[in-house]
Amino acid sequence: MIKKTLKIMLNFFKKKPLKYTFHDDFWIQKVKTITVVDRVPFFEELVKGKKIxxxxxxxWPIFNPVYNLHIKLAKYADIIHGxxxxxxxxxxxxxxxxxxxxSHFDQLKGNQxxxxxxxxxxxHVDNVREFLEGLSTVEAKIFYITAPNCFSKNHIERNFYGQDEFIEVNHPDHNCWYSPYTLKNQIEKYSNLKVKNVFLMNEDRMVCCEAVKKNL
Structure with a gap:
């Protein structure tokens, strides 16, 4: 009888998440997302014949020419600047x-x-606001900004509590985690960019915001 009751409760909670029961609408941020299975072919298709x-x-600090995205994209882009x-x-x-x-945003003046x-x-950046303000000075038709997704099942499951410590599997140079909402929110708060689409890539491990200048 107890097992049957627990099974019914679990099925109920799966259908109706508890978060909507315990939180007012003010706290609930909904972001529509598009799924991308593999980011590399997605970016390769985007850059074909374009100036990037x-x-x-x-x-940095794990440069490997076999896996480096810049080297991969250079095979498809017409022009690519790093x-x-x-x-x-x-x-x-x-x-x-x-x-x-x-290496500095002011060096990009005159480039489109x-x-x-x-x-x-x-x-990785030390000052996100300063970085996004610098990004606002780049003359580009469209921007794609990605970050690891803190709510990815893969990321959540590999972190755990030890004995009086928290074990987090993370790049040692990362300064923060992002979610679909917080990445979109910071981009629109600290830059002159407007997010058009939000993608979840590589089994939801990455968030990608597609954005354009607000005055366009």
């Missing part, structure tokens, strides 16, 4: 993609791009 600015192009503050790493990357690289791609970079 790629921020965080070096993958942006990274790791100047030593950029020189290594230049051996594989010999096109212009930048079809796409500004910012993959898995925002969670």
């Amino acid at each position: 600015l790629h921020l965080g192009c070096n993958d 942006f990274d503050i790791d100047l030593e790493g950029v020189e290594e990357l230049r051996k594989y993609v010999n096109q212009p690289y930048f 791009y079809d796409i500004c791609l910012v993959p898995e970079t925002i969670e």
